[in-house]
Amino acid sequence: MKILRNDQQVLEAAFESKEGKKAFWHTSAHVLAQAVKRLYPEAKCAIGPAIENGFYYDFDFGFPFSEEHLRAVEEKMKEIVKESLSLQVYEVSKDEAYAYMEERNESFKMELIREMADDAHITFYKQGDYAEFCAGPHIGNISHIKAIKLLSVAGAYWRGDEHNPMLTRIYGISFPKASMLEEYLLQLEEARARDHRKLGKELELFALMDEGPGLPFYFPKGLMMKNILIDYWRKIHRREGYQEISTPIMLMRTLWEKSGHWDHYRENMYTTSVDDTDYAIKPMNCPGGMLVYKSKQHSYREFPMRVGELGIVHRAEKSGTLHGLMRARCFTQDDAHIFMREDQVESEIQGVMRLIDEFYARFGFKYEIELSTRPENSIGSDEEWELAINSLKSAVEGVGKPYAINEGDGAFYGPKLDFHIKDSIGRTWQCGTIQLDFQLPQRFDLDYIGQDGEKHRPIMLHRVVFGSIDRFLGILIEHYAGKFPVWLSPVQAKILPVSDKYLEYAKSLASELSEKDVRVELDKSDEKLGYKIRAARMEKVPYIIVVGEKEMKNHSMSVRSRDAEEGKQDLGEMDVASFVNLVSEG
RNA sequence: GCCAAUGUGGCUCAGGGGUAGAGCAAUUCACUCGUAAUGAAUAGGCCGUGGGUUCGAUUCCCACCAUUGGCUCCA
Numbered sequence: 001m002k003i004l005r006n007d008q009q010v011l012e013a014a015f016e017s018k019e020g021k022k023a024f025w026h027t028s029a030h031v032l033a034q035a036v037k038r039l040y041p042e043a044k045c046a047i048g049p050a051i052e053n054g055f056y057y058d059f060d061f062g063f064p065f066s067e068e069h070l071r072a073v074e075e076k077m078k079e080i081v082k083e084s085l086s087l088q089v090y091e092v093s094k095d096e097a098y099a100y101m102e103e104r105n106e107s108f109k110m111e112l113i114r115e116m117a118d119d120a121h122i123t124f125y126k127q128g129d130y131a132e133f134c135a136g137p138h139i140g141n142i143s144h145i146k147a148i149k150l151l152s153v154a155g156a157y158w159r160g161d162e163h164n165p166m167l168t169r170i171y172g173i174s175f176p177k178a179s180m181l182e183e184y185l186l187q188l189e190e191a192r193a194r195d196h197r198k199l200g201k202e203l204e205l206f207a208l209m210d211e212g213p214g215l216p217f218y219f220p221k222g223l224m225m226k227n228i229l230i231d232y233w234r235k236i237h238r239r240e241g242y243q244e245i246s247t248p249i250m251l252m253r254t255l256w257e258k259s260g261h262w263d264h265y266r267e268n269m270y271t272t273s274v275d276d277t278d279y280a281i282k283p284m285n286c287p288g289g290m291l292v293y294k295s296k297q298h299s300y301r302e303f304p305m306r307v308g309e310l311g312i313v314h315r316a317e318k319s320g321t322l323h324g325l326m327r328a329r330c331f332t333q334d335d336a337h338i339f340m341r342e343d344q345v346e347s348e349i350q351g352v353m354r355l356i357d358e359f360y361a362r363f364g365f366k367y368e369i370e371l372s373t374r375p376e377n378s379i380g381s382d383e384e385w386e387l388a389i390n391s392l393k394s395a396v397e398g399v400g401k402p403y404a405i406n407e408g409d410g411a412f413y414g415p416k417l418d419f420h421i422k423d424s425i426g427r428t429w430q431c432g433t434i435q436l437d438f439q440l441p442q443r444f445d446l447d448y449i450g451q452d453g454e455k456h457r458p459i460m461l462h463r464v465v466f467g468s469i470d471r472f473l474g475i476l477i478e479h480y481a482g483k484f485p486v487w488l489s490p491v492q493a494k495i496l497p498v499s500d501k502y503l504e505y506a507k508s509l510a511s512e513l514s515e516k517d518v519r520v521e522l523d524k525s526d527e528k529l530g531y532k533i534r535a536a537r538m539e540k541v542p543y544i545i546v547v548g549e550k551e552m553k554n555h556s557m558s559v560r561s562r563d564a565e566e567g568k569q570d571l572g573e574m575d576v577a578s579f580v581n582l583v584s585e586g
Numbered sequence: 587g588c589c590a591a592u593g594u595g596g597c598u599c600a601g602g603g604g605u606a607g608a609g610c611a612a613u614u615c616a617c618u619c620g621u622a623a624u625g626a627a628u629a630g631g632c633c634g635u636g637g638g639u640u641c642g643a644u645u646c647c648c649a650c651c652a653u654u655g656g657c658u659c660c661a
């Protein structure tokens with residue numbers, strides 16, 4: 001066992017744990033507040049917790065807080081840390097605590113204290129001239145904070161409520177070692193290099209234009225990828241017995257009134273009017289799907305009836321929330337509605353779970369499952385909710401997957417299972433969901449003829465696997481950092497003639513490969529081979545094909561793989577058939 | 587929607603009250619080339635949009651639009 005020799009080593013060891021980091025960052029947040037109070041005594045402190053990566057503190061400065069102020073605060077923090085102040089802990093009564101904050105005019109702190117029990121003993125942490133009440137824990141001395149970086153300034157509502165005043169939130173991170181900060185900043189850079197908006201532009205996949213905020217334009221390569229994802233989706237869903245429909249992008253107001261969207265979702269819908277009739281562009285596919293179901297009578301013999309729709313939906317998301325393909329105003333959902341009898345619910349849910357499992361495995365995604373239960377403002381009877389939650393539970397448990405319960409986070413019309421995928425740099429994204437819905441079948445008065453010859457109401461579930469295909473593509477871009485697997489690459493191979501003399505041969509090779517369904521591109525530029533290779537590598541094309549004198553003579557090609565790091569980039573000379581094989585294996 | 591920042595050729599960015607600059611990309615010419623950048627030349631911008639201040643604005647001020655980082659929201 002390693003023997004720890006001094007405080008700093010103990011601290012560094014503690015920093016390895018989640019709790020250790022939390023204490024370290026929480027203390028850093030206090031130092032941040034201390035620095036702010038020294039520079040701007042009039043500033044009011046709100047709250048300042050440790051977060052997953054670092055810490056933040058909310059202040060009311062009473063003036064616009066800029067990047068320059070941020071740098072000044074960071075410098076002040078570094079100064080304070082050098083004072084090597086120890087943290088003192090003591091308890092005071094509620095009245096004493098209140099008096100202390102009142103004296104300093106800390107109105108947010110006062111509000112927090114007012115809400116505490118009258119006989120509460122309030123713990124204070126104090127370092128030098130700065131003290132505040134806090135549950136802790138903290139590190140013993142601020143001198144352990146060897147590296148500090150204040151990362152950004154942001155607005156944040158007091159207590160997270162948009163009706164409250166907006167405070168200035170300062171985000172920062174700190175470490176017990178300077179090298180750890182450097183490493184962290186490198187990681188941030190890596191994440192930025194993967195940003196799907198940056199790669200989307202560089203790889204010519206998609207773009208967002210000023211003329212359509214949140215409305216993505218797909219370029220040929222991006223649409224190629226989207227279509228590949230759709231082809232894969234269709235193949236698997238056909239195999240699983242899904243039918244596919246398409247419903248109009250715009251429908252009359254009366255439909256949306258019936259579905260409840262006109263009342264509950266109006267502010268997110270784009271509307272228009274034609275011949276004095278109101279229309280809405282669909283924010284969801286379900287109501288259209290209901291009309292398709294109702295267009296004929298159904299029998300229990302058709303059940304479970306799985307109806308998919310790759311529907312384009314539009315939602316008027318608030319301007320500040322838009323984020324590339326991840327949060328857009330227009331996207332394609334891979335929806336499906338499954339109509340069934342009560343006794344089919346569990347096995348249908350398991351079927352969807354297997355499908356999701358297969359899909360995510362295709363991309364190497366690990367995922368976690370969350371079960372969201374009844375929220376406060378919900379509709380439906382207790383029995384319905386109980387049945388629905390129990391079916392979801394027993395379905396998940398039957399499959400043997402672990403899951404977390406997210407109490408009260410279900411949709412107002414039913415509980416749901418959410419699938420959170422984890423990408424290659426550890427970030428999680430909510431994609432798939434399975435939701436039971438009692439509301440729409442009722443609102444649309446859906447029925448089927450049962451074995452007993454009577455009419456019954458079907459049970460319906462909504463489900464998506466990709467969620468939004470566009471968003472999923474964005475996640476894939478970041479997950480693979482643009483180095484897509486061969487089957488997903490918009491260009492699988494790029495042909496580089498050694499010089500113009502071999503251009504004709506390169507062209508004939510290109511059409512030969514295209515005929516064999518290899519997505520191939522030809523570099524016609526009059527440049528040296530080294531230049532073309534560099535260009536092709538920056539495009540992250542999986543295979544680079546070089547053709548010159550030798551290849552022309554042998555009717556062959558020299559293939560080089562994108563994976564140069566492992567020293568296996570040169571795959572040597574091969575004929576068309578072997579290359580086509582190689583590509584189809586990838 | 588709210589807080590803060592940003593907006594300069596296709597891209598990445600510099601500049602700055604007197605009418606704009608680099609690198610890459612593009613085009614042309616020469617070279618016809620064997621595994622990460624051949625050389626030279628040319629062209630390309632109403633400095634996000636609209637107002638204002640000024641003899642003069644891309645630069646300063648205001649409004650708007652879009653983007654970025656957050657908050658809120660995310661049926």
